[in-house]
Amino acid sequence: MKQLVMLSGKGGTGKTTVTAALAELAGRVMIADCDVEAPNLHLLLKPRVLRSYIMNISRKACIEPEKCTRCGECEEKCRFGAIRGISVDPHACEGCGLCAHICPSSAVNMESPAGAEVFIGETPHGDMVWARLAVGEEASGKVVSQVRMEAQATAVEKGYELLLIDGSPGIGCPVISSVTGVHLALMVAEPTPSGRHDLLRALQTAAFFRIPSLVCINKCDMNEVEAERIRAECASLGVEVVAEIPYLEQLTEATRLCLTPLETEDDEVARYFQSLYDKVTEKMGTSRLQPRSIT
Numbered sequence: 186m187k188q189l190v191m192l193s194g195k196g197g198t199g200k201t202t203v204t205a206a207l208a209e210l211a212g213r214v215m216i217a218d219c220d221v222e223a224p225n226l227h228l229l230l231k232p233r234v235l236r237s238y239i240m241n242i243s244r245k246a247c248i249e250p251e252k253c254t255r256c257g258e259c260e261e262k263c264r265f266g267a268i269r270g271i272s273v274d275p276h277a278c279e280g281c282g283l284c285a286h287i288c289p290s291s292a293v294n295m296e297s298p299a300g301a302e303v304f305i306g307e308t309p310h311g312d313m314v315w316a317r318l319a320v321g322e323e324a325s326g327k328v329v330s331q332v333r334m335e336a337q338a339t340a341v342e343k344g345y346e347l348l349l350i351d352g353s354p355g356i357g358c359p360v361i362s363s364v365t366g367v368h369l370a371l372m373v374a375e376p377t378p379s380g381r382h383d384l385l386r387a388l389q390t391a392a393f394f395r396i397p398s399l400v401c402i403n404k405c406d407m408n409e410v411e412a413e414r415i416r417a418e419c420a421s422l423g424v425e426v427v428a429e430i431p432y433l434e435q436l437t438e439a440t441r442l443c444l445t446p447l448e449t450e451d452d453e454v455a456r457y458f459q460s461l462y463d464k465v466t467e468k469m470g471t472s473r474l475q476p477r478s479i480t
């Protein structure tokens with residue numbers, strides 16, 4: 186099974202729109218939304234939830250008031266200033282367990298609150314896995330790994346040939362969890378100075394993991410100077426720009442209405458994404474896929 190990840194240096198470049206379009210064109214694929222901090226692919230693909238479960242990720246200290254003698258030992262020793270009296274600030278607690286270890290009254294319990302909810306569902310274009318982080322949960326890399334593991338298991342079980350991954354934005358731990366082991370990265374970038382800078386960082390991240398990259402410039406007519414700089418920098422890095430999609434009012438309207446690009450039933454929109462799909466699948470060698478034809 187081939188794995189294709191869509192990446193962008195930052196959020197809001199159209200990465201999720203591209204993922205949705207490729208899922209539609211592929212006909213039947215496994216889909217994973219690894220943008221767990223701001224998942225929205227499910228808003229476009231509208232999966233039917235088949236099952237879901239809670240992930241417990243971080244440990245947090247919790248003091249039992251009945252057992253606590255108010256000796257103040259834990260407050261004094263906590264290096265993160267997470268304890269005030271018998272209250273623990275869950276956002277400051279790092280879960281090191283020191284307070285539980287030193288408490289002379291065994292009044293501190295280490296608990297694992299819900300860190301994320303993982304969903305497994307089905308869309309008209311294939312099965313899909315996504316997740317939602319609990320408020321304040323920071324361990325999104327673990328959740329991304331879980332989403333990918335679920336997606337890979339489902340893909341193998343159901344015989345999918347391609348796993349499409351909507352990757353996390355940025356270059357941190359969740360992105361690394363998104364890209365490890367994939368065959369190809371498609372970078373979606375906008376032609377702005379920050380977009381170009383973020384694209385280069387994302388390309389460096391992919392290169393570090395020896396993952397070949399392609400680039401799609403979204404809203405390429407928004408800033409011709411920056412678009413040309415992206416083309417030049419990609420050329421110097423030996424990275425192919427496989428698609429340039431101009432600003433299309435129909436796409437903006439589709440996003441506002443939570444519609445996928447092909448649901449616009451607009452020929453111009455369809456042609457841009459069909460061309461992108463053809464080039465990406467050619468690079469991946471997924472010739473056995475049978476793309477939906479666009480007129």
Ligand code: SF4
Binds near residue numbers: 287288289291
């Ligand atoms: S060390 Fe234990 S007994 Fe002392 S204040 Fe903390 S929780 Fe209470």
Ligand code: SF4
Binds near residue numbers: 268279
């Ligand atoms: S688990 Fe560690 S970080 Fe959390 S309150 Fe206890 S000592 Fe502080």
